[in-house]
């Protein structure tokens with residue numbers, strides 16, 4: 259299969275079989291599975307749901323904290339008639355790496371926890387018979403993986419993982435596993451670029467397929483009327499009286515791509531297309547030529563029991579809450595989410611900043627906590643970082659843009675979260691990263707990364723390459739907090755005034771205060787719901803005085819799981835909502851504020 263990035267859509271020529279459900283599961287405590295032939299089939303197994311993280315399902319801490327391989331197995335039948343088609347086995351994602359065997363034969367291998375992969379299985383598959391699919395998933399991270407982390411091994415052979423980031427390193431098969439029954443000749447990539455001229459919408463497209471058969475495309479409006487047509491692998495469509503895709507109103511056309519052989523339909527792929535433009539002009543962020551102000555959150559794909567596993571119920575609940583709170587946007591901190599999320603945002607008009615998994619480019623365990631102390635770190639002084647880590651980082655950027663390039667909802671790429679960008683050698687690293695990324699997006703969307711507090715204005719070596727200055731700031735929480743809160747305003751304003759000199763848009767991608775729902779205290783103390791509100795009010799005062807500010811995304815949408823430790827109370831509690839998606843007092847405050855902006 260030339261590319262696994264195109265979403266597995268159904269059509270009159272394509273059938274999709276979802277293999278999600280209850281699979282067999284076995285933890286490989288001693289790392290002996292391959293030697294013992296587990297790839298041929300598991301014995302003495304337990305059960306897991308797919309998709310889901312496995313960590314929070316069991317009652318045994320050694321399973322939750324297991325570092326190494328875990329094995330999955332399922333069985334399925336391949337219909338006889340599929341022999342004459344291409345049967346593609348596709349994983350939406352498995353975290354952090356996976357190897358796949360079908361009937362004992364290795365068919366795929368993938369590293370990187372958030373992107374699709376798979377293989378055409380016609381050769382390894384048994385048609386008309388039962389097939390055994392075995393997958394081994396591994397969660398180890400190091401200095402060169404994206405994201406980064408560290409494995410510690412103890413005398414008894416046990417290992418523990420210390421992520422360089424502030425969220426639990428959930429592992430498992432996190433997205434649906436699907437069989438795509440594709441025609442012999444099929445479409446495997448589509449690229450669209452949209453624009454408009456007055457009331458005429460423009461859709462440029464380029465199609466890649468496994469053969470050079472004739473291509474015919476039709477663009478249909480939401481009611482199904484054909485509004486433009488063309489032939490050939492590449493062309494520009496014009497749409498009269500265009501209805502633009504807008505924040506809050508995700509109007510979608512459908513590009514029907516048809517592959518024809520002597521006029522007979524061979525393959526059809528339906529791609530949703532929102533016609534809109536995105537641009538940074540001076541210190542403004544424009545969508546369809548109009549100033550856009552981001553209101554919303556940095557999120558996590560995180561929920562009770564399921565962990566990082568995709569859960570459509572949680573996704574819809576979150577979308578309803580975003581609506582309720584008058585938010586218009588999210589950042590997919592700190593990794594790409596499930597494909598269904600972007601498709602939903604396209605439909606609902608939710609604006610997305612799409613982030614790579616490049617988090618933890620900071621040479622300190624739990625860097626997010628130690629960062630505020632200004633402790634010395636030398637991540638970018640390491641040669642290996644400029645070689646292997648950077649190559650892996652580039653690979654993830656390339657994959658992200660390939661997978662998500664056509665989503666109207668995606669308006670900006672966030673290339674990294676809080677790297678140690680005050681370091682000298684961060685400059686050469688990010689110069690290369692940004693110029694690499696600039697060449698990849700056919701829609702040329704703006705690029706950013708989120709800047710950490712230890713690389714303030716004047717010290718950051720990477721911000722010069724970004725189109726938008728995205729700031730994660732905790733004035734009033736990690737610094738100048740508690741009884742000093744009122745004094746945080748001045749320092750924060752001074753820093754923003756510095757950044758404003760760059761003449762670029764400034765976006766608050768994080769600001770927040772840990773708050774345990776149900777703690778009330780008058781006058782307030784840190785961790786109480788009253789304090790979270792006072793903290794937010796102060797931040798908002800600062801924002802309202804900054805002309806270059808193009809948005810505020812509070813940290814975090816909801817409470818989420820992290821590693822355990824003395825600074826996290828069963829997770830990070832900065833949510834406006836609890837982990838079970840109920841509002842804290844802060845949610846009501848934000849709802850009121852955002853109804854007026």
Ligand code: BDP
Pocket residue numbers: 423424425592626675676730768813830832
């Ligand atoms: C920032 C990180 C984020 C953390 C947050 C926090 O980007 O992942 O969860 O701070 O400390 O440093 O809550």
